Structure formats: C-alpha cells, structure tokens
Amino acid sequence: MSKSKFNFNKFGKKMNIGRLLLIALVAVSFFGFLLWCINQVQTEEEAIGIDAVKLAKPLENKIIKIESPKTNANISNPVTIEGRAAITGGTLRARLKDTKGLTLGESVISVKSSQRPVPFSINLAYKKPTISKGTLEIFRLNSKDKTETYKLSIPVTFKN
Secondary structure: OOOOOOOOHHHHHHHHHHHHHHHHHHHHHHHHHHHHHHHHHHHHHHHHHHHHHHHHOOOEOEEEEEEEEOOOOOOOOEEEEEEEEEOOEEEEEEEEEEEOEEEEEEEEEEEOOOOOOOOEEEEEOOOOOOOEEEEEEEEEEEEOOOOEEEEEEEEEEEOO
C-alpha cells in the first residue's frame, strides 16, 4: 500500500472547505469594495466636471449673457448691468440681494424682442446694504405662473 502525500480525514476536509469559503468571502468583499471605490471616484469626477462647466461660463445661459458686472465685482450704487439677450417678449428682471436674502433693489430690463442676442444696459439703484456681499440675479419671469426662468446669479461685493 502506498501512502498518499495528503491525509484527508473528515475534519481535514471540513477544514479545507472552510478555508476556501473564507478566502472566497474575503475575495468577493475586496472586489466589491474595489468596485465601489471606482464608482465613487467616477461620481466625484463627474461632479467636478459639471462644476467646471458651470464655472467656465457662470455669466451666461441659452438666452442671457451678462458682460457687466463680472463675478465677485465690487459694485457701487447704482450698479450698471450690461449684457445681451435673445428673447421674445422683450423683458427680463434684475434683482439685487444681500447674502441674507434681503432684496435691496429690483428692476425690469427692456430688451428688443429678437432671436439673435441684442444688447441691453440698465442702472439699478439699491438700498444701502448692511452686509458686504450679495447676489445679482438676472432672469426671465414666466407671465403665466410667475416662475423665474433662465436665471443667472452673480456674486458681488458692495463698495463702502
């Protein structure tokens, strides 16, 4: 009788199967974690890409392009708002708020109705702010449901 190199008894077989199951469980867990990490990185890269697109052109959208004031500009009273718009109906709205959300000034911007961008310019007078920073909002007001569409929000700093 020849002796085998491996001596398996019932306990040995159970032990080997247990080890294999443990190794399989660790491997599946590791690869699951690895896939989760890859997905997280892709999600973060997509979010960064979206933010980069927003930051690349924060002063324009499909119908409105603001040329002045620029992002984080120091503005004085009244603030001159200049830009171009391609709208039918001919009016936009401008609203200046402080960082607490208090509206300091509002105005209607008349724009020649056109499908091509046409220039506009207004001077918006506003109440004296109590905070040094605010937001200039330019948008179109839907006449039916009063929703604000095509809104651009431009952070500004108030001069003392």
